[in-house]
């Protein structure tokens with residue numbers, strides 16, 4: 074048996090498909106038979122066009138024409154005589170096809186990326202894609218097409234990038250195993266959204282398995298079995314059925330009010346990453362959106378989304394919610410989220426660097442575009458603004474000052490917006506927690522980001538497997554911090570929510586009931602689970618448990634007590 078971090082609940086049983094990392098290095102030898110090399114190059118171009126056209130067709134039918142057009146433009150570019158012609162010229166003087174492709178593409182990339190025009194800069198990204206695809210074909214690298222793996226596949230990769238995750242078809246992938254990543258890495262969050270069992274940070278998993286091995290992925294416990302014995306396999310088939318049955322039972326909480334056993338009604342919101350997810354939040358019976366991670370809009374694009382594009386996305390989400398709360402978190406990039414077209418500097422300590430509100434306040438022009446778009450969307454629903462990674466009062470004041478300026482502009486331009494739009498802080502740094510009383514005076518609401526709060530309080534990188542044993546929301550320091558934040562919010566009379574992953578943790582929920590959390594924001598697929606757990610606890614019982622928990626000194630003791638106190 075192997076172990077890793079349980080990142081997405083459930084049991085997956087299936088056949089392994091390893092997604093290899095490929096190596097694009099080649100030897101740039103002098104070519105004698107240039108005619109033969111030209112033929113090899115022509116064949117690669119043909120294959121590129123065929124594959125691209127097939128992918129464009131698939132994307133057109135599955136996603137939409139706009140996305141397919143990007144790939145179609147690649148075919149047009151490579152058919153342009155200047156590009157392929159320049160490559161052929163280099164081959165004719167004895168360069169190998171790989172070197173010709175690399176040199177010509179790099180020349181165009183350099184040229185386009187220097188241009189100020191956004192459209193031209195996009196061309197640089199397109200040519201980078203073309204270069205990668207052509208080199209893979211020339212070097213005979215066969216990449217797994219994640220979108221077309223057969224049903225019952227267990228995907229195994231060193232890491233799963235958000236773009237890889239977005240190709241996954243839920244009906245075909247039974248489980249996910251990776252060598253790096255933690256519970257709150259963004260791929261883990263996406264795996265949960267797709268309801269695919271996942272175990273991350275399984276040491277050396279890519280080298281320990283081969284294609285077609287059978288695997289069991291226990292995403293609840295973090296256990297992995299490769300080619301299991303008959304009795305283990307049959308045991309897990311029963312467990313998988315049990316899990317599916319429990320999921321079905323939760324359906325009885327659909328449409329019910331969220332309330333504790335003694336009638337306290339916290340709100341139960343959802344975390345989303347795209348406007349389409351807002352639909353999923355409603356289908357899963359969420360009561361609003363407590364966290365719209367707006368950075369996914371930026372990450373899914375090859376250019377900075379314009380005010381209009383952002384406005385339409387936020388408006389779509391607001392309208393889908395039909396008057397229910399939509400808390401939009403302003404751009405939170407940096408850390409483990411990079412956006413290539415922003416050309417952010419590589420940093421020694423990205424999680425401690427130019428991230429989130431720090432980046433936004435340093436780039437007020439683009440931040441204003443986002444704030445304008447959010448304000449304009451506020452005319453179409455109950456929109457609130459949330460600021461990530463706040464560490465000091467000056468930051469929230471600076472955002473509010475900027476909003477005041479933008480509101481004046483919008484008034485002058487005659488745009489409608491919610492004049493009393495609420496602005497809240499994400500409390501996810503130890504500094505924000507320590508000054509929660511001061512921040513509360515400047516905020517309309519708080520939302521606790523336990524994913525980062527745990528990382529920063531415990532000083533552990535949230536994706537680093539070697540220190541994952543310290544990454545726990547059940548550490549006494551993290552619990553004290555959370556209780557303190559909620560107390561400060563209560564004293565100031567502002568609501569305190571939680572949008573970190575801990576809000577949906579069945580062991581954590583009674584503590585949050587006791588502390589008096591007013592809003593839980595969870596992955597849409599966990600709404601009914603959270604509602605079910607909340608319904609089992611009265612405030613009095615939760616208080617008794619929390620009092621004992623808060624008197625304990627170690628995470629192990631706390632976890633043992635919470636596990637013992639689970640209500641079936």
Ligand code: PEP
Nearest residue numbers: 501522523524525572573
């Ligand atoms: C958090 O830090 O808890 C959070 C919700 O934000 P993210 O996971 O996007 O950093």
Ligand code: MG
Nearest residue numbers: 501522524525
């Ligand atoms: Mg965070």
